[in-house]
Amino acid sequence: MHRWSSLDDVPADLGGTVATLGNFDGVHRGHRAVLETVTSLARERGLASVAVTFDPHPVAVLHPERAPKEIAGLAHRLDLLEEVGLDGTVVIEFTREYALLTPEDFVRQTFVEGLRAQVVVIGHDSRFGLDNSGDERTMRELGERHGFEVVVQGTVGEVDHGLRTWSSTALREALGTGDVETATKILDRHHRVTGEVVHGHHRGRELGYPTANLEDGSEGLVPADGVYAGWLERPALPREHPDRRLPAAISVGTNPTFDDVARRTVEAYVLDRTDLDLYGETVWVEFVRRLRANERFDSVEALMVQMGADVDRARTLLVG
Structure with a gap:
């Protein structure tokens, strides 16, 4: 797939196209229905x-105080768009000036x-153009005026799973409550967070469960606080490497047992491995199932008992 950073980069000999537009945050099943x-x-x-997409997200430019964290960063989105089989994606830099284009000028x-x-x-x-004033009707009118056909993809979803639609809103709601199983259904893959492994307090190592702590500001929407079963993937390794994709117990949130509640973290313990040195490595953490909410324990001993139970459950879910 060609990746163009502006419309000026699109080659003149590309020929005619079938095109679409969107933020494609998450590239979930609703997006893929359009893309397919x-x-x-x-x-x-x-x-x-x-496909035409935007970076940064328009809301982050126009209303930064209410801009949601991206479900997937730009690099991940482009990889996912490529998997769909597109010939090219244009990434348009979204600015306040760009937002002033009327729907017709944009089209x-x-x-x-x-x-x-x-x-x-x-x-x-x-929606597209100034104040999101362009809609399906506008696009059809502009298609007639400028000589292109307009195809509209309707709402898609699975009512038997209780989903309103396969949408970014439904996906955010699921992740916001820690319902990563519903998130998996909407995405048709496990949701992931990407970041560099950095040094933490090393409490996990002291307790016998060394964790890979992701840097602050990792890429991807972090789900609700809790303990999860999931996978830690090391994209720098070859796909066939035995340590490329590893089962893990993942903790999201603060550490109330140690009164360390000022900073929210994502940390993953690779099941039954104490020999890994991941510091400085960029990894993917994928969320399969939420095991429990975070809680404060009366003693380190009680915490260790629960950690052992969490690891056992994660092992059963992931590797049997």
């Missing part, structure tokens, strides 16, 4: 399939002149 329509139509018509610059789109695929709730 794009790639399918492009194959049928012999056109290039292209003309992006889809008509920039991508020579013959088909534009959008979600039923897509």
Whole structure:
């Protein structure tokens, strides 16, 4: 997949396209329904399939005080978009000046002149242009005016799983309550947080459970505080390496037993391994199931008993 950092980078000989737009935060199953329509139509018509996305998130620019943390960082999003099978993705830098484009100016610059789109695929709730004033009706009118077809993807979801839709909102709600199993259903993969392993208080090592502590500001939305079963993956290692993907018990939150409540951390203990030196390495931590909420224990001994039980449960869930 080609990755273009602006419309100016799109080659003139690309030809006609089937295109779409969105933040694609998380690239969940709802996003992929749109993207798969794009790639399918492009194959049928012999056109290039292209997605347009933005960085930073528009809300982070226009209303930074209420901007949510990204579910997945830009690098991860681009990797996920590539997995869908797109021919290219354009990452447009979102600025306050860019936000002033009217819906027609946005469509003309992006889809008509920039991508020579013959088909534009959008979600039923897509918004674009100044004050998000452009919608499905606007896009259809502009398609007629500028000579491109508009295809609208309706709401997708699984009512038998109790999900309203496969949406970023539903995904954030699930992660916000620690319901990583629902998050997995929406994503069709385990949610992950990426960060460099840094030194912590070394309490886990002293207790016999050395943990990999992720740096502050790791990439990806951290789920609710609690203890989870999951995986620690080391992307720097070859995929076939036996230590590439390792089962782990993961703790998210503060350490109330030690009155260390000022800083929220993500730390992972690789099951039954005390020989790993991960400091300075960038790792992925994936969340499979929440085992329990965080709690304060009356003694270190009581904490150790619970940690042993958590590890046993994680081992049973992950490796049998």
